[in-house]
Amino acid sequence: MSNDTPLVSGGRERVTRDPRCPGFAAPPLSRRGLLEATGLGFGWAAFGALAQATGSADAASAAGGPAGTHFFPRAKRVIFLFMDGGVSHVDTFDPKPELDARSGAPAEWKRDDRSQSAGHNRKWLGALWPFSRRGASGLWVSDLFPHQAAIADDLCVVRSLVGESPPHGAQNLLLHTGRSIGAAPSIGAWINYGLGTENDNLPGYVLLNNDWVPNGGFQNFASGFLPATCQATTVRAKGPPVDNILAADPPEVQRVKLAFLREQGLATAAPADALAIEAAIRTFETAARMQTTIPDVCDVADETEATRRLYGLDRGTDHEKFYALQCLRARKLVEAGVRFVEVTCPLTQGRVIADLLV
Amino acid sequence: MLPDPAKRLVSGPVDGHGRRSIYMKMTLMEPPRFLAVFNQPLPRVTVGKRDRSTVPEQALALLNDPFVAAMAEAWASRTVATAPESAGAGAASMLTAAFGHEPDTERVHRLVAVAEACGLARGAPSDALAASTAVWKDVAHAILLMQEFSHVE
Secondary structure (H helix, E strand, C coil): CCCCCCCCCCCCCCCCCCCCCCCCCCCCCCHHHHHHHCCCCHHHHHCHHHHHCCCCHHHHHHCCCCCCCCCCCCCCCEEEEECCCCCCHHHCCCCCHHHHHCCCCECCCCCCCCCCCCCCCCECCCCCCCEEEECCCCEEEECCCHHHHHCHHHCCCCCCCCCCCCCHHHHHHHHHHCCCCCCCCCHHHHHHHHHCCCCCCCCCEEEEECCCCCCCHHHHHCCCCCCHHHCCEEEECCCCCCCCCCCCCCHHHHHHHHHHHHHHHHHHCCHHHHHHHHHHHHHHHHHHHHHHHHHHHHCCCCCCHHHHHHHCCCCCCHHHHHHHHHHHHHHHHHHCCCCEEEEECCCECCECHHHHHC | CCCCHHHCCCCCCCCHHHCCCCCCCCCCCCCCHHHHHCCCCCCCCCCCCCCCCCCHHHHHHHHHCHHHHHHHHHHHHHHHHCCCCCHHHHHHHHHHHHHCCCCCHHHHHHHHHHHHHHHHHHCCCHHHHHHCHHHHHHHHHHHHHCHHHHCCC
16 A cells, blocks of 8 residues: 555545555544544534533633634624614714715716616705714714614724625625635634534524525525534524424424444444444434424523514514514623524515615 | 425325436425435535535434425335235345345344334234234335434445
């Protein structure tokens, strides 16, 4: 056997036809082989220690942040309220004095092929709600958001995000993946990859959806070239929160099948495959636990009446009620150790919020 | 038939009236959920390499998805139609159909144990296991879950 023949299978460049002699016994798994065989990525491996402390988000922060990362993460959890079709920045947090000065004047500019709004007879429209500086920091907030204005000193506003092209799908992908053509890991996948999950009975990246696929599709929430474990798990507002989360069998029947799976798998696995088989069997056992943990964490029945009202669970329309429900679940999920929770906005009869305001 | 048509892999009858299809209708914005769980590439862009993953969502799909249940039920009905003379004979014929060779006795014994335990849990009379579609559906489902079935290269 020549020296340049890989001795350990399971490397990044997996050989499809094994060049080794038939009697060759595979050596114990390499570190990389182990990671690949267990079907989990490096993000999960770095978090192995924490994963054992199931659901102890507080324990992790008390210990000074997650162990195993090469840097100290200042942001520990993210709740991303993705308000597609939301209110314009120039009406909320981003005053444009020049725009106000020209309000009502004809919008004369050289036709810009990149803009889909370059029609004739268009006029500038200034801010519809007056701006003022709020809090000790002097953050600009318009009168449209009086309650957020009251907590201005707790907010961080980024005004430097610029789109690349008008189509919504491309812009959604740019926002989520950093590339307007997508095909790259979502921001939630990156956070999950870098910091891992704190609870191995729950996914690390949860998408709280409202039965609606945003422009750009599910690529917005995909893992791209990162391990597939980093992609978002969708939790829906209506009905069963996660696909296939309701057990199809009575518990005792499912237990029989899982026990058979373990016994049969371990009895017939070749020694070289035992680890991979073990990992696959464990995903079934985790799945069986998720049948309980996911509905539990998504159940808001235990919340007090005051909390339910604060979130808006008692609102009149489905849009408001389901959005409130998903926001409340977002809080419960990060408390349970989920790193990145994203909430999408329900579309109101096909009209964006910006249209409804004007 | 499947209780939730929205969960179906493709439109039309489950067995496609016996037809097989190479080209299927695909909604770019929302690919079939069942296949997406098993790393079907997103259809919008060219994918150079398929993801390989082993995640709990796949186990949930194999355990609980109506499509899997429908396949198990269809297989169970075919097995009951052959009127196997014993649970062991039925289990052996299903293993042969699944793997293309005669099963060893240990596999058959384990599967008969599954049939007996599931029959007990579902209240099927122990002397009529071989005639119970519900029990054979559990057995078919157990075979579909087997690592040898899902991880064969």
